[in-house]
């Protein structure tokens with residue numbers, strides 16, 4: 055059938071199961087937008103390309119499907135860059151499509167020409183520029199395949215205008231040309247044997263679980279592993295929800311703002327089973343003192359993560375779900391002993407706590423209240439800063455894909471557009487963006503998108519009048535010299551109303567539940583300005599470069 | 608320690624940038640990189656000489672593996688292999704010194720590829736040691752220009768690196 059490049063693109067998107075695109079048009083994307091006009095793909099127009107890419111990312115994290123975003127060449131493409139890097143750092147399956155100047159104008163600094171494949175080389179799993187319309191269908195399919203298999207990640211496809219506007223006789227075929235791409239699946243038998251031996255002689259096992267558990271949908275297997283070995287489970291920020299936090303074996307989050315008992319367990323264990331993690335410096339603290347007494351088994355889909363930051367004794371590359379099942383087949387249930395008692399004592403002695411006194415609003419309390427009122431069933435996104443850490447610490451996550459946050463890149467402005475993507479993926483669910491007053495202003499323009507598409511997300515701003523995390527570091531590490539970390543906010547109530555959303559300001563404890571309840575019930579997007587205790591700190595805190603047991607607070 | 612990697616890649620426009628970018632981004636030291644297409648025109652082969660200990664080398668090859676365009680990597684340092692490099696040197700040679708320069712060329716089995724009034728251009732092939740010795744021998748005459756290709760290498764005997772596997776033919 056005679057089809058234009060743009061029609062082939064859309065047909066291939068549908069062939070790959072994509073039915074939703076977040077995007078923003080412009081000159082070099084016009085042929086694609088013209089084809090979208092007739093198609094049944096659901097396109098959401100954001101108010102900034104960064105909003106589009108974060109929304110696609112949130113959509114992907116909530117649904118497990120590949121997120122798709124679309125932008126024009128030049129500034130449209132560069133506006134995607136932060137979001138692509140964000141998805142890359144957190145291994146999110148994403149396909150980013152950009153318009154490009156016609157092939158005849160490439161390399162001449164043409165109007166709105168930018169080398170986006172060059173720019174995104176280090177922040178994509180793979181990228182393409184389509185120079186021949188005959189490659190287009192295959193490239194789109196490869197992009198989805200690469201983005202969603204192995205260790206997931208973003209793939210960019212740059213499409214020059216003459217390619218999207220060009221025509222050819224096209225028929226679907228399943229052909230992929232990826233001779234160099236074979237992600238590992240099963241764990242190697244000899245390494246599994248080593249793992250069994252290490253497990254058998256261990257007295258004090260701990261599981262350290264990360265985002266890989268969520269992306270591999272291996273949460274059931276993880277739970278079974280923990281219960282079989284009676285091994286406590288410490289979770290990374292990315293892994294939250296991968297193990298139910300109301301489980302007796304749950305240690306909550308480890309690392310810089312982890313629970314004391316999680317960090318103590320890491321420091322004391324004699325066997326660390328690291329599952330779907332990458333030993334980030336925010337997790338390990340000083341690497342030389344990370345799990346100093348432990349043999350380390352590292353199971354991950356990406357062989358390059360093994361031994362990258364921390365020495366590993368038994369590196370098992372493979373699909374987590376498969377490898378965990380390989381282990382479970384042969385493991386026998388253990389009985390509780392001194393180790394489980396010791397961990398239980400730590401949990402009792404060093405609980406997560408904050409000072410509940412005082413008349414001001416406590417962010418931790420607000421988050422606990424959100425948990426209570428949503429019965430733990432909400433999808434929570436966050437921005438970046440103190441509020442993000444409180445959201446990680448004080449909402450008890452029990453389901454995978456329920457906590458959606460910018461982990462690796464730490465992108466302020468992520469949470470709100472991501473929440474829109476989450477709401478699109480889960481239209482029936484309650485979605486909260488737990489935000490800071492600094493971060494929310496980075497992509498506030500997406501309120502228009504939320505109102506436009508009637509996405510009833512709830513934004514809970516923990517308004518401390520500071521770039522709070524920066525202020526906390528300045529307080530502790532720079533002798534209270536608050537250099538440019540204080541900032542004023544607009545009137546969020548008026549702002550919300552100006553956009554056609556609902557707005558509330560909350561200053562008293564007795565208003566918190568009421569307003570939250572109203573927001574959850576509302577069919578509109580709601581902006582809640584919680585005026586919190588200004589200098590509340592996130593604790594515990596392992597200062598950068600310190601060992602995990604050198605916590606403050 | 609220097610390692611010699613034989614890397615098969617797809618013959619696509621971005622591949623060199625991807626490989627070079629990976630090395631600079633992650634701080635690996637490339638000593639030389641030579642690239643050209645193989646008998647299969649869709650596949651190119653790179654010979655990369657990289658400096659680092661075992662740990663660095665393991666990371667280099669794992670990170671290279673992650674590039675979708677990279678099909679196969681072999682570290683052939685420890686296996687018996689042939690390696691060659693080609694150098695072109697333009698060296699001063701006047702009526703008085705020309706004879707001596709030509710003698711040196713003969714010793715190194717270098718070819719004279721261009722003959723000028725004031726200089727000679729010589730081509731020499733060999734392993735890196737030989738090339739360095741050749742360069743040193745010509746130094747006193749005044750080298751005007753020098754270009755080396757970087758090392759290319761291949762396993763000896765019945766072993767080979769191709770897209771299916773590095774394997775022994777039986």
Ligand SMILES: Cc1ncc(C[n+]2csc(CCOP(=O)(O)OP(=O)(O)O)c2C)c(N)n1
Nearest residue numbers: 439440441464466490491492493521522523
């Ligand atoms: C785009 C971006 N710029 C700068 C930073 C550095 N940074 C990390 S946390 C933070 C403060 C965030 O302030 P706010 O959103 O008010 O959150 P709070 O810490 O006060 O809860 C800053 C500036 C960042 N993470 N992302």
Ligand SMILES: [Mg+2]
Nearest residue numbers: 490491520522
């Ligand atoms: Mg703040």
